[in-house]
Amino acid sequence: MSKVGIREVAKLAGVSTGTVSRILNDHPSVTKELRARVTAIIKDLGYTPDPSARSMRGKVSRLIGIVIPDLTNPFFAELVQSAEQAAANHGYNIIVMTSFDHAAKEADRIKQLTSRKVDGIMLVPSNDFHTLKLPKGLPIVVVDRLMPGYSGIAADHRNGVRLGVEHLLQLGHRRIGFISGPGHSVPANDRLRGYLDAIEQAREQADGTRMAGPPLIAEAAFDYESGRSAGNYLLARARNERPTAIFASSDQQAIGCMRAAHDLGIPIPAALSILGFDGIPLASMTTPRLTTVKQPIQDIAAAAVAVLLNKQTAPELDNPILFACEILKGETTASPQPD
Amino acid sequence: MSKVGIREVAKLAGVSTGTVSRILNDHPSVTKELRARVTAIIKDLGYTPDPSARSMRGKVSRLIGIVIPDLTNPFFAELVQSAEQAAANHGYNIIVMTSFDHAAKEADRIKQLTSRKVDGIMLVPSNDFHTLKLPKGLPIVVVDRLMPGYSGIAADHRNGVRLGVEHLLQLGHRRIGFISGPGHSVPANDRLRGYLDAIEQAREQADGTRMAGPPLIAEAAFDYESGRSAGNYLLARARNERPTAIFASSDQQAIGCMRAAHDLGIPIPAALSILGFDGIPLASMTTPRLTTVKQPIQDIAAAAVAVLLNKQTAPELDNPILFACEILKGETTASPQPD
């Protein structure tokens, strides 16, 4: 149970340390039988290469760093967990750090990771990312909040929202409100664009039924409380003018909005449909269960890890990899009642 | 921006590498002024010691490992985030791994962490922990799910539950139902004990008002759906026999139970009080807001890290450090209506 190094293995096998090293690293120029014999001895001794020594000599640490704004956000938690799985499948481990959406902290974290010699960084940038200088030469993949100038991977928020709006349109809704995310957030803007796209398109196709005139949009932070006030704002008008459906930019907003509707005595989904975005586990725990547009978090995480490990070619700059969203049907959307 | 090592610093300061090393490690035998000068140069060059080399030569990696069953569980997510903060304050980073409550995976993770030379492991054991062999010589602190034979840190579940029951008693409840956690879970049993303690004590003090006779206990997993069926079970009896309050062992159970009550047309808190346990953010997002017993997660995490870094003496075996819980008042508890 003590220090069994590569030397012990070599001595016991009657070969040199170099050979053992080559075997460990799947170097081709080693006889099959020799490889077999040494491998047996390795297993026998229970020898494991020392990661510290490895990362000192070579350039590989088999470590990837993850920097996210907030781990208590269920979306990021699942992202990290999925990434850990994906990394483990390749013999990698992860170092997790939280930036709290603070650019200075974020820069510091990245510096730490660099000195740790991580083989790559998966970054969900803080919102004031523009002040951020990233070290060159270290693979970095930006996830979810895309940044111009870096390889990015994310869900296709824009089309995801279109999907959601179309779902509501098909149910017969014509006055569809939208709770937008904070204006400085990249995904928030993508989602807003998706909404505007879909509404615009519906207007053009105007199949007799007219779409509502004034845009029914409220901007809010992604959290619960903001969703609630935005809901209050959107619902504070005469019944024949207020939206019959509200599409929120996050599940938490949607749940806050449900609460607002509940406080106003508006039954869901009878008098108001509500649609969320994200697909966090929480969505299925509300009463009634929230219908939501689900992001393929696991796919995103797996792709990000694959890119960092060079298992997959990195996306071009300014041409991110996007994953399609899908609708997770709950009980908060239904056809509108006639006025 | 290239490789600035300890040698460059030494050369530029006109001292030897040994001196620089001693300065870095706060070795006492160095002149104050020399220390000051070299420190300045270090900062000037932006020199950072190479962690890999450090952990190879010395025994310290400034890395601590965290193994938890499931990161998407909000409780564990907050635990990890708090630990990361605490570790960062001491110049440490964390490697996070998920065991999925699978003993074999867990053992493998721990082995990986050992070979990474982490300076300590914070472990929330999987439920079949009894099959677990932990490496000696490596500081390990068991958190939340206490294990006999290891240093443990957790919330005082037992007294926390007592607190909750007393809250309900003070409101006037006499038929208090309890949704217990899974029987094989250590915290679940602690919580059940707390409930039984409090009820027993209330019986003895029997101040005229009689406590309900038969125990109103339902065992369930910690999740939402299980809480819902347990709630259904407890509420499926005549009004004057069913509990006027239900205390759940987790917030998710409590929320499931709220849904059960809602489906049965039982208003909360008018006809039924509900009390949760954990204090996850989700608790304040329900309608109405859940009253719950909050665990001091940050304190737990900070203490665990402190113990691992020897900043604080480890708790005796079988004599864990316990942190007091507190009641987080929401809107789901109130005095019972007369029958």
Add this chain to the structure above:
DNA sequence: TTGTACGCGTTATCAC
């Protein structure tokens, strides 16, 4: 108090 020299476990570069 400070400098020197060596070793930690591995991989890469040569010879063989």
Add this chain to the structure above:
DNA sequence: GTGATAACGCGTACAA
């Protein structure tokens, strides 16, 4: 195809 050896960057006896 395989063996010997330098080098990676730092900590630490030991010598001065």
